[in-house]
Amino acid sequence: xxxxxxxxxxxxxxxxxxxxxxxxxxxxxxxxxxxxxxxxxxxxxxxxxxxxxxxxxxxxxxxxxxxxxxxxxxxxxxxxxxxxxxxxxxxxxxxxxxxxxxxxxxxxxxxxxxxxxxxxxxxxxxxxxxxxxxxxxxxxxxxxxxxxxxxxxxxxxxxxxxxxxxxxxxxxxxxxxxxxxxxxxxxxxxxxxxxxxxxxxxxxxxxxxxxxxxxxxxxxxxxxxxxxxxxxxxxxxxxxxxxxxxxxxxxxxxxxxxxxxxxxxxxxxxxxxxxxxxxxxxxxxxxxxx
Numbered sequence: 265x266x267x268x269x270x271x272x273x274x275x276x277x278x279x280x281x282x283x284x285x286x287x288x289x290x291x292x293x294x295x296x297x298x299x300x301x302x303x304x305x306x307x308x309x310x311x312x313x314x315x316x317x318x319x320x321x322x323x324x325x326x327x328x329x330x331x332x333x334x335x336x337x338x339x340x341x342x343x344x345x346x347x348x349x350x351x352x353x354x355x356x357x358x359x360x361x362x363x364x365x366x367x368x369x370x371x372x373x374x375x376x377x378x379x380x381x382x383x384x385x386x387x388x389x390x391x392x393x394x395x396x397x398x399x400x401x402x403x404x405x406x407x408x409x410x411x412x413x414x415x416x417x418x419x420x421x422x423x424x425x426x427x428x429x430x431x432x433x434x435x436x437x438x439x440x441x442x443x444x445x446x447x448x449x450x451x452x453x454x455x456x457x458x459x460x461x462x463x464x465x466x467x468x469x470x471x472x473x474x475x476x477x478x479x480x481x482x483x484x485x486x487x488x489x490x491x492x493x494x495x496x497x498x499x500x501x502x503x504x505x506x507x508x509x510x511x512x513x514x515x516x517x518x519x520x521x522x523x524x525x526x527x528x529x530x531x532x533x534x535x536x537x538x539x540x541x542x543x544x545x546x547x548x549x550x551x552x553x554x
Contacts, residue, residue, distance in 0.1 A: 278324075363436070371526065416442070436469075
C-alpha cells in the first residue's frame with residue numbers, strides 16, 4: 265500500500281501521542297513538530313504509510329531522548345487485556361469452530377493501538393466482535409489451505425492485543441501445526457516485544473521469533489535472516505494489524521499465503537480492501553478472487 269497526503273496528518277498525530285506519553289512539554293513538542301514537518305516533506309509517497317511512519321516516530325524518539333515512551337502503557341495494557349480472557353475462554357468453550365472464534369477475539373484486540381487511539385472500550389469491542397461476522401471473511405479458504413499447511417507464522421502487532429492472540433497459537437498447535445509468532449526487536453509505539461509474548465504465554469504453543477528490527481509492519485530491508493527464512497518457509501501467514509497490512513499488501517511473494525486479520529482504522533486502508541469500510545473487522549487475503 266502506498267502513502268497518500270492524508271497520511272501526513274497521521275505522522276504528526278502519532279508524534280504528538282509519542283510526546284504526550286513521554287511527558288514532553290508543549291514548547292518542546294512544538295519544536296519537534298516543526299522539525300518533523302521538514303522531514304515529512306522528503307517522504308516518498310511510493311513507500312507504505314508504515315515505512316514513512318517508522319522514520320517519523322524514530323526521529324521523534326531521538327528528538328525527545330526517549331526510546332520507549334509507551335513502556336508503562338504497554339505493560340498495563342497486557343495486564344488489562346488478561347482480565348478479558350475468561351470472556352474469550354467462555355466463547356471458545358461454546359463455539360462449534362474454536363479457531364474462527366479465536367480469530368474474532370484476536371481481531372477485537374487489534375483496537376488496542378496507542379499510535380491511533382487514546383481511549384477505547386475493549387470489553388464492548390470484544391463482545392461486538394465475537395457476536396458479528398467478519399465484513400470480509402476468507403476463513404473458508406484459510407481452512408482449506410490449513411489442511412495442507414505444516415508451518416504457520418503469526419505476525420504480531422500490539423501489546424494488550426498479543427494476549428488475545430494466544431488462543432490462535434494454542435489451537436493451531438493442538439492441530440499439530442508448527443507455529444511461529446513474530447515480535448519486534450526494539451520498541452516502537454506499543455508494538456509487542458519478546459517479553460510481551462512471554463507474558464502472553466505464547467511460548468507455550470509457538471516459537472517466538474523477532475523481526476530483527478523495530479520497523480512498523482515488515483520492512484525486508486531490515487529484517488533478520490532468521491525471520492526471512494521462516495517467513496519464506498511458512499505455508500500460511502496470519503498478518504495482524506494495519507501496519508503489517510500496509511507493508512505487505514503489495515508483496516507479491518506472499519500473495520499465495522498471507523491472510524490479513526485487522527480492524528480497519530483508516531479510510532485509505534478501506535479503499536484498498538474491496539468491500540470494506542472504516543471500523544470493519546476483516547479476515548482477508550489477496551490470494552485470488554473469492
